[in-house]
Amino acid sequence: MxxxxxxxxxxxxxxxxxxxxxxxxxxxxxxxxxxxxxxxxxxxxxxxxxxxxxxxxxxxxxxxxxxxxxxxxxxxxxxxxxxxxxxxxxxxxxxxxxxxxxxxxxxxxxxxxxxxxxxxxxxxxxxxxxxxxxxxxxxxxxxxxxxxxxxxxxxxxxxxxxxxxxxxxxxxxxxxxxxxxxxxxxxxxxxxxxxxxxxxxxxxxxxPLRARLAALRRPGVLAVLPLTVIGMAACYTVYAFAVPTLGALGVGAYQVNLMLLVYGVGAVVGNVASGYATDRWGAVPVLVTGYAAMAVALGVLGALSTAGSAPTILVALLVGAWGAASWCQTPAQQHRLIAAAPQQAPLVVSLNSSAIYLGIGLGTTAGAAALPSGVPTMYALGAAGAVVALLVLHLGQRITRRDGAVAS
Structure with a gap:
């Protein structure tokens, strides 16, 4: 993180x-x-x-x-x-x-x-x-x-x-x-x-707070911040309820902490790799890869949860991929924000931090609402959120190209 x-x-x-x-x-x-x-x-x-x-x-x-x-x-x-x-x-x-x-x-x-x-x-x-x-x-x-x-x-x-x-x-x-x-x-x-x-x-x-929020009027910034909210909401729809959602895969109470460690290691690797990959290939390819990987990982975990159990090593690999996909987002997003508003870099990245936590809050709310419907529904909701993030990314690219903002 x-x-x-x-x-x-x-x-x-x-x-x-x-x-x-x-x-x-x-x-x-x-x-x-x-x-x-x-x-x-x-x-x-x-x-x-x-x-x-x-x-x-x-x-x-x-x-x-x-x-x-x-x-x-x-x-x-x-x-x-x-x-x-x-x-x-x-x-x-x-x-x-x-x-x-x-x-x-x-x-x-x-x-x-x-x-x-x-x-x-x-x-x-x-x-x-x-x-x-x-x-x-x-x-x-x-x-x-x-x-x-x-x-x-x-x-x-x-x-x-x-x-x-x-x-x-x-x-x-x-x-x-x-x-x-x-x-x-x-x-x-x-x-x-x-x-x-x-x-x-x-x-x-x-x-002044008004000056801090003035950057929101830039089209390039407006194209980035909603994506941060959606992407973080997608991964935290499930993460906030790790015990029941992993338990549905046959993961015991003590093993949940091991899986959270795997998620954390994946998050660190995804964060570091995203920084290098963004410098080399640009932010958008990194985000496309990350959201696609998140959709696949959560979708497969959801499918496995319907069976009530899954091989531990498979669950660990998917959880690690989920962690990497979740936390590869923001280095790339910060890159896009700074490119869109280079003179206001500290301010726009600070707004991105707020967007991250807003996404976490909304994702947790969505997960809580879906919990009575069953764990597979929660995984499906998270995977759907990652797909929506891909669509919003594409739309944001069209907006920034139209207005001449740099977002890649």
């Missing part, structure tokens, strides 16, 4: 040496690891959460939807409101808010309390990650900013591959509340490390 967030204006570089600056970014990466784990660990915990709160799994899935939608809405708003705050103060505060949100969620005895906790956690995540990237970029010379950003956002990638399954295992061994408490403790530990180790960094110039 290294593509979920982008930096705001990195601001003036500090006097920290390159080596020291990159070491500071490792602390920031621990925070993005906590954010990434928190955002997606719930997928492996939903049935237990539902039992504890005496609601259906679909109802418990609202916690994923609310987190994602809250992040999507709050990210640009908080970025505007907190622009002038010193970075270290902002980062520490965001991590504390993330921790509080997880503690509230862990102590919830009703669904409404859990929802409140997830909204608070989303606010902390939305404030932390873009500013962690900005701080990391400002700690090193300009020539090392790309590397610093890769380190900071690498925490999200590691969370995709390791944090979510490890959180799921913690939930299995100690309960879902313990998994959320563990994320809170990690956030608190990183907050202390940031306060003690990070140098003071000034805030950035304020950019």
């Amino acid at each position: 290294s593509h979920l967030h982008t930096r705001t204006d990195p601001g003036p570089a500090t006097t920290a040496g390159p080596g020291r600056g990159l070491r500071f970014t490792l602390i920031l990466a621990a925070g993005t690891f906590a954010v990434g784990t928190d955002a997606f660990v719930v997928a492996g915990l939903l049935p237990d959460m539902a039992d504890a709160l005496r609601v259906s799994t679909a109802a418990a899935g609202q916690s994923v939807t609310v987190f994602a939608l809250s992040y999507a809405i709050l990210a640009p708003v908080l970025s505007t409101l907190t622009a002038r705050l010193p970075r270290r103060t902002l980062l520490v505060t965001a991590l504390l808010v993330l921790a509080v949100g997880n503690l509230v969620s862990a102590g919830a005895d009703t669904l409404p309390v859990l929802i409140v906790g997830r909204i608070v956690a989303a606010a902390g995540a939305a404030a932390y990650t873009p500013n962690a990237g900005a701080a990391g970029a400002s700690l090193v010379p300009p020539a090392l900013r790309g590397r610093a950003l890769a380190v900071v956002i690498g925490g999200l990638t590691v969370a995709t591959a390791l944090g979510v399954p490890l959180g799921g295992l913690t939930g299995r061994w100690l309960g879902w509340r313990a998994a959320l408490v563990a994320v809170a403790l990690l956030a608190l530990a990183v907050a202390v490390a940031v306060r003690l180790a990070m140098p003071a960094l000034p805030g950035a110039p304020a950019v």
